[in-house]
Amino acid sequence: MPVGVIDVGSNTVRLKVAQGTEELVSVREMLRLGAEVEEHGLIAPAKLAETSKVVRRFSDIARASGATELEVLITSPGRQAENGDELLAALARAGNCDARILTAAEEGLLAFNGALSAASSPSGRLVAVVDVGGGSAQVVVGSRRQGLLWTRSIDIGSQRLTSRLLGGDPPGTEAITAAQAEVERYLEDFDAPEPRTTLAVGGSARALRRLAGNRLGRDELAAVVYLLATTSSEELIAKHGVDPDRVRTMAAGAVILAELQRRLGTSLKVVRAGLREGALLELAERREAA
Numbered sequence: 072m073p074v075g076v077i078d079v080g081s082n083t084v085r086l087k088v089a090q091g092t093e094e095l096v097s098v099r100e101m102l103r104l105g106a107e108v109e110e111h112g113l114i115a116p117a118k119l120a121e122t123s124k125v126v127r128r129f130s131d132i133a134r135a136s137g138a139t140e141l142e143v144l145i146t147s148p149g150r151q152a153e154n155g156d157e158l159l160a161a162l163a164r165a166g167n168c169d170a171r172i173l174t175a176a177e178e179g180l181l182a183f184n185g186a187l188s189a190a191s192s193p194s195g196r197l198v199a200v201v202d203v204g205g206g207s208a209q210v211v212v213g214s215r216r217q218g219l220l221w222t223r224s225i226d227i228g229s230q231r232l233t234s235r236l237l238g239g240d241p242p243g244t245e246a247i248t249a250a251q252a253e254v255e256r257y258l259e260d261f262d263a264p265e266p267r268t269t270l271a272v273g274g275s276a277r278a279l280r281r282l283a284g285n286r287l288g289r290d291e292l293a294a295v296v297y298l299l300a301t302t303s304s305e306e307l308i309a310k311h312g313v314d315p316d317r318v319r320t321m322a323a324g325a326v327i328l329a330e331l332q333r334r335l336g337t338s339l340k341v342v343r344a345g346l347r348e349g350a351l352l353e354l355a356e357r358r359e360a361a
Contacts, residue, residue, distance in 0.1 A: 072090065072137065072138075072139040072140075072358075073088050073089065073090040073095055073136060073137045073138045073139065074088070074089065074090075074138055074139065074140040074141070074351055074354040074355050074358065075087065075088040075089075075096070075133035075136070075138035075140070075141045075142075075351075076141070076142050076143075076144060076347050076350040076351055076354065077126055077129050077130065077133070077141070077142070077143045077144070077162075077166060078144050078146070078346060078347050078350070079104070079122065079126070079143060079144065079145045079146065079148065079149070079158075079162060080104070080105075080146045080147070080148070080204050080205055080206070080274075081103070081104055081105025081106075081108070081146070081147050081148055081204055081205025081206035081207075081228055081230045081231070082101060082102075082103055082104075082105060082204070082205035082229070082230055082274060082317075082320065083099045083100065083101050083102065083205075083274065083316075084099065084100045084102055084122065084125050084126065084129070085097070085098070085099040085100075085347065086098050086099070086129040086132060086133060087347045087348075087351065088132075088133050088136045088137075088138050089348075089351050090137075091355075095136050095137070096132060096133065096136045098129065098132065100125045100129075101316045102118070102121065102122055102125065103205075103230065104118065104122065104148040104152075104205075105147065105148060105151075105205040105206040105228065105230035105231060105234075106230055106234055108148055108151050108152045108206065109206075109230065109231050109234040109235070110234065112152070112153050113152050113153040113154045114148065114152050114154055114157075114158055119154075119157065119158060119161050122158070122161070122162065122165075123161045123162060123164070123165040124165070126143060126162050126165040126166045127165040127166065129166075130143075130165070130166040130167060130168060139358070140354050140355075140357075140358050141166065141168040141169075142168060142169050142170070142171070142350065142354060143162050143163065143166045143168060143169070143170035143171075144170075144171060144173055144181075144346075144350055145158060145159060145162065145170065145171070145172045145173065146172075146173055146178050146204060146206070146207070146346075147178075147204060147205070147206030147207040147228065148206060149172030149173075150172060150173075150174075150175070150206075150207075151206055151207075151226075155172055158172075159171070159172055175207065175209060175222075175224030176222055176224070178202070178207075178209050178224075178346060179200075179202070179209035179210070179211040179219075179222045179223075179224065180211065180219055180222070180349070181345075181346045181349035181350050181353065182200055182202040182209055182211065182272050182273070182345045182346045182349060183200045183211040183213060183219060183349065184348075184349035184352060184353070185272065185344045185345045185346055185347065185348030185349030185350070185351075185352065186198075186200045186270045186272050186342050186344055186345055186348075186349075187200075187215060187270075188344055188348055188349070188352060189342050189343060189344030189348065190268075190270055190340070190342055190344075192215070192268055193215075194214065194215040194216040195214055195215075195216050195217075196214055196215075196267045196268060197212060197213070197214055197220075197264065197265075197266045197267050197268075198212070198213065198214060198215075198266055198267070198268045198269070198270060199211065199212045199263065199266035199268070199269040199270070199335050199337070200212075200269075200270045200271075200272060200345075201269060201270070201271045201272070201273075201276070201328065201331050201335070201339060202271075202272045202273040202345055202346065203228060203229060203271075203273050203275040203276065203324050203327045203328055203331075204228045204229070204273055204274070204275075205228045205229050205230030205231070205274075205320065206226075206228040206230060206231055207224055207225060207226050207227065207228045207231075208224070208225040208227065208228055208327055208331070209222070209223075209224050209225075210222070210223045210224075210225070210261075210263060210331060210335075211223075212263050212264050212266055220264065221263055221264055223261065223263065225257045225258065225261075225327075226257065227253070227254060227257050227327065228323075228327070229274075229275050229320040229321070229323040229324035229327065230320055230323075231323075232250055232253065232254070232323035232326065232327065233319060233320045233322070233323040235250075235253065236249050236250045236253060236323075237250055237322050237323050240303055240304050240319070241299070241300060241301055241302055241303050241304075241322075242299075242300055242322050243300060243301070244297075244300050244301065246300070247296060247300040247322065247326060250322075250323060250326045251326055251329075251330065254326055254327055254330045255330060258330060258331075258334060261334050263334065263335060265335065265336050265337075266335060266337055267337070268337065268340065269332070269335050269337045269338065269339050269340065270339070270340050270341075270342050271287065271328065271339040271340065271341045271342070272341075272342055272343075272344065272345030272346070273345055273346070274317065274324075275320070275321070275323075275324025275325070275327070275328060276324075276328065276339065276341045277341060277343070278313070278314060278317040278321050278324065279292075279295055279321065279324065279325055279328065279341070280341045281311065281312055281313060281314075282295050282298065282299075282311055282313070283295045285340060285341045286338045286339070286340055286341075287328060287332065287338060287339040287340075287341065288332070288338035288339075289329075289332060289333065289338075291338075292325060292328060292329040292332055292339075293329065295325050296322070296325045296326060296329055299321050299322035299325055300322060304318045304319060307321075
């Protein structure tokens, strides 16, 4: 039977419903909760009401599509907002289903399992999964055979970095240099084991794929960072087909991914499956075990 997950992130709220490996529904709404948290430290009543309305609508869509199990997962907005518990309670009521704020480790593990479900790699190969979201970034290293071996959450994401340092349009090379220094500060003690393969999931990686392709190496990322630093949003949308909802945070996402790629030492292969796919697998397994 179909299962569904509503993923409440710093940039978007997304619904995915699947039956086995078949995707039945995939919709999103751009709410930018992370920008609100970065500016005010909490989620104001009007934004809480707006988010609840979206979750209620998405839960109706999920049930209309036959979803027998539905869960709301809240990522960095729930962890970073002063009123994260209030957000959790409001969305549980709106969805009329279980809701939880994921820890950074849980978020990374779901992204890891989701990415591996869509990628072909030998069971013993060491794989890193990088998920740059709006409010934070997760890096997990492990293998199919051994599972998760190392994990790290970096408390900076594309929305937060944009709000702090990359508000210009275009942001310019000086702002990019400052953003790179900010990300380096968060990665001072980054000591991940070197993987054979690195998979990039999440909205930032998918948005960059349109500009640079499925494999993001050092040269590709350097070129796309420069392009985003020096090209206006209007031109990126008109000439390069960039998603208007994503364009303002793409430079920040590219900076974070480039710094992570440099430390991991392998090109990033962009894959579509990630947190939501991992969550759907977990939901299906939980239902079967019940």
